[in-house]
Amino acid sequence: MKRFAASLTRVVLAASVLAPLSPARAEEKKAEGPDRAAMIAAARELIGSQTFCALVTLDESGRPQVRTMNPFPPEEDMTVYMATSTRSLKYRQIQRDPRVTVYYSDHMKGNGYVALTGRAVLVDDPAEIKKRKRAYWDQAFDPGLANLVLIKVVPERLELVVYNKPGLEQDKSTWRPPSIDLGPAAKP
Numbered sequence: 001m002k003r004f005a006a007s008l009t010r011v012v013l014a015a016s017v018l019a020p021l022s023p024a025r026a027e028e029k030k031a032e033g034p035d036r037a038a039m040i041a042a043a044r045e046l047i048g049s050q051t052f053c054a055l056v057t058l059d060e061s062g063r064p065q066v067r068t069m070n071p072f073p074p075e076e077d078m079t080v081y082m083a084t085s086t087r088s089l090k091y092r093q094i095q096r097d098p099r100v101t102v103y104y105s106d107h108m109k110g111n112g113y114v115a116l117t118g119r120a121v122l123v124d125d126p127a128e129i130k131k132r133k134r135a136y137w138d139q140a141f142d143p144g145l146a147n148l149v150l151i152k153v154v155p156e157r158l159e160l161v162v163y164n165k166p167g168l169e170q171d172k173s174t175w176r177p178p179s180i181d182l183g184p185a186a187k188p
Contacts, residue, residue, distance in 0.1 A: 036180050040078065042162050043114045047074060047104050055082065055151070056101040057093040057120075064101075065093065071102065072132060078116060078182055080153045081123075081132060087147055094120045094151065102153050112162040118155035118182070156183035 047053075055069045067090060071082040080102050084091055094100065098119045105113040123129075129150060141148045159179040162168035168178055 039158060039160050039168065039178060039180055042165065042168050043078070043158055043160050044074065046106055046111055046114050046160075046162065049106055049109075049111070050104045053080075053082075054103040054105075055090065055153075056103065057090050058097045058099060059093060060096065065090070066103075069102075070134075074116075078155045078158065080116060080155070082151050082153075083129075083132075083134070083137065083141075083148055084151055085141060085147045086124075086149050090151075091122065091149060094122055100151075100153055102155075112160065112168075115159040116153060116155040116182075117157045117159070118153055121152040121154060123150040123152050156181065158182050 051070065052068050053071050054066050056064050056066050059065050069082045069084075071080050074080050098121070100118065100120045102116045103113065104115075107113070129145060129148060132150065133145075137145060137148060157179055159177050160168060161177045
C-alpha cells in the first residue's frame with residue numbers, strides 16, 4: 001500500500017508540473033514578468049554561440065551608429081568587454097556619450113537575439129588590457145598596443161527573444177520582448 005501511495009503522489013506531482021496553467025494563472029504569471037534566471041541563462045547560451053556582436057553608440061547628433069565587434073564572453077554580472085583604438089570614432093562617441101547597446105543575434109539558426117543596453121567605460125589600465133590580450137591585437141593595433149583601450153559595457157537592461165521557448169519569446173499582441181533590469185537598483 002505504501003508503494004501505491006508513493007507512486008500516486010509522484011503521478012499527481014508530475015501531472016501538476018506538466019499541466020498547463022489556467023488562463024487566470026497564466027495572466028498572473030505574465031504580470032510577474034520574465035523569469036530572471038531563465039533569461040540570463042538563455043542570454044548566456046545565445047551569446048556563447050556567437051563570435052561577433054554589434055556595438056551601437058550615439059553620434060554627435062544622437063543618431064545610432066552600429067559596428068561589428070569581437071567581444072569577450074560576458075562576466076558574471078553580464079558586463080561585456082571589447083577592444084578598440086583611441087583613434088576610432090566609437091572611442092570619441094563613447095567619451096561624449098557613454099550610452100550604448102550590445103546586440104547579439106542568431107536568426108540563421110532561429111535562436112533569437114540578446115540586447116544589452118547600458119553604459120560604456122573606457123579602460124586604459126595596462127594590467128587589464130594584458131589580462132585580456134588576444135593574439136590578433138598585435139597586427140590590428142599599433143606596436144605595443146599603444147592606442148588600444150578596452151570598452152567595458154556595464155549593462156543596465158537585458159532584452160531577449162528566444163524563438164520557440166515559452167516565456168522567452170515576444171508578446172504575441174504587442175511584440176514587446178521580455179526584458180529585465182540589470183543595473184545596481186535591479187533585484188538579484
